[in-house]
Amino acid sequence: MKTRTAVFTAPKSIEIREFELPSLGAHQILVKVKSCALCTWEQRFYKGSASEDYPFRGGHEVAGEVVELGKEANCVAGVGDPVCLAIMTRCGTCDFCRRGMDNFCDCDNGGRVPGQPWGPGGLSDYVILEDYQVYSAGSSRDFASLALAEPVACVARSVSRPEIEFGDTVLVQGAGIMGLLHILLLKQQGVRVMVSEPDAARREQASALGATVAMSPFDAVFEDAVQEFTRGRGFKAIFFTAGGVPAVEQAVSLLSKGGWLCLYGSIHPKGMMQLDPNCIHYNEYVLTGTFSHTRRSFRQAVEMLSYGLVDVSHFISKKVAFPDVQQGFELAIQPDTYRVVMMFE
Numbered sequence: 206m207k208t209r210t211a212v213f214t215a216p217k218s219i220e221i222r223e224f225e226l227p228s229l230g231a232h233q234i235l236v237k238v239k240s241c242a243l244c245t246w247e248q249r250f251y252k253g254s255a256s257e258d259y260p261f262r263g264g265h266e267v268a269g270e271v272v273e274l275g276k277e278a279n280c281v282a283g284v285g286d287p288v289c290l291a292i293m294t295r296c297g298t299c300d301f302c303r304r305g306m307d308n309f310c311d312c313d314n315g316g317r318v319p320g321q322p323w324g325p326g327g328l329s330d331y332v333i334l335e336d337y338q339v340y341s342a343g344s345s346r347d348f349a350s351l352a353l354a355e356p357v358a359c360v361a362r363s364v365s366r367p368e369i370e371f372g373d374t375v376l377v378q379g380a381g382i383m384g385l386l387h388i389l390l391l392k393q394q395g396v397r398v399m400v401s402e403p404d405a406a407r408r409e410q411a412s413a414l415g416a417t418v419a420m421s422p423f424d425a426v427f428e429d430a431v432q433e434f435t436r437g438r439g440f441k442a443i444f445f446t447a448g449g450v451p452a453v454e455q456a457v458s459l460l461s462k463g464g465w466l467c468l469y470g471s472i473h474p475k476g477m478m479q480l481d482p483n484c485i486h487y488n489e490y491v492l493t494g495t496f497s498h499t500r501r502s503f504r505q506a507v508e509m510l511s512y513g514l515v516d517v518s519h520f521i522s523k524k525v526a527f528p529d530v531q532q533g534f535e536l537a538i539q540p541d542t543y544r545v546v547m548m549f550e
């Protein structure tokens with residue numbers, strides 16, 4: 206069987222290549238891709254700001270339909286059923302996988318051949334995955350939304366990291382798609398959410414999705430507003446999703462005693478921050494980060510999406526038909542776009 210796949214050969218250059226799929230292994234599953242969202246990681250390859258090599262096969266936010274199950278494939282989904290794909294491979298046996306920290310799997314780079322296209326390859330008509338990578342989406346066939354299981358899984362992990370309780374007050378820094386997904390999931394935890402975001406249109410989105418207060422961190426009365434919103438205590442948890450080092454430094458100053466600072470976003474270009482270690486001792490702050498998703502959080506995300514517990518349709522700015530991947534990326538890199546989803550027949 207043949208499949209088409211999108212290969213990034215250089216900045217702004219994507220070729221659609223056709224190749225023969227290998228035969229299906231006993232524990233593998235053949236999936237017809239129905240949707241693939243264009244994440245910022247792939248956008249960096251498109252724009253030419255990625256640090257890794259071409260040729261690259263992008264596409265890691267993927268949903269589809271089961272076509273064929275290997276003889277010994279262990280999967281609750283049957284042929285024709287909708288599934289979400291955790292397309293990043295996990296060995297299952299390295300020390301991190303055995304600790305339940307499979308986001309740090311040591312074997313993620315396996316099989317890279319110089320000069321050959323590498324990468325998750327979700328921008329393809331068909332993919333062959335191991336059975337553990339395929340999650341049943343129940344009866345949901347909203348493939349554009351199901352493609353967002355991966356970012357929802359990353360945010361689900363972030364939101365479940367700090368010890369927050371019903372009635373707590375938290376801050377989300379940044380209202381891009383990741384900040385907004387934080388708001389959606391945090392609202393389900395019974396907490397009050399404030400958002401700091403310089404852009405007025407994004408603040409409006411944040412309010413529409415349930416943030417009680419949305420304000421620019423550069424506003425002259427920002428810190429007074431925090432005092433009022435938190436009854437002078439500071440935030441029980443702060444989620445950094447976008448901004449630079451000064452935003453992280455500001456976050457430390459806004460925590461309550463026993464507060465958690467969770468670095469969800471990375472910072473480019475990198476920089477150093479000033480931090481008085483005594484503030485961690487005296488205030489029992491917890492400074493932590495989350496990177497990527499685990500099997501556990503991916504399962505949670507697929508359940509939430511397939512049961513309709515979170516509505517991610519607000520984040521789908523545009524759908525584009527495969528194979529016009531180039532057009533998809535041109536739209537995806539526009540600053541006011543959340544997610545462009547490639548749709549397959």
Ligand SMILES: [Zn+2]
Nearest residue numbers: 244266355356
């Ligand atoms: Zn992603």
Ligand SMILES: [Zn+2]
Nearest residue numbers: 296299302310
């Ligand atoms: Zn591993």
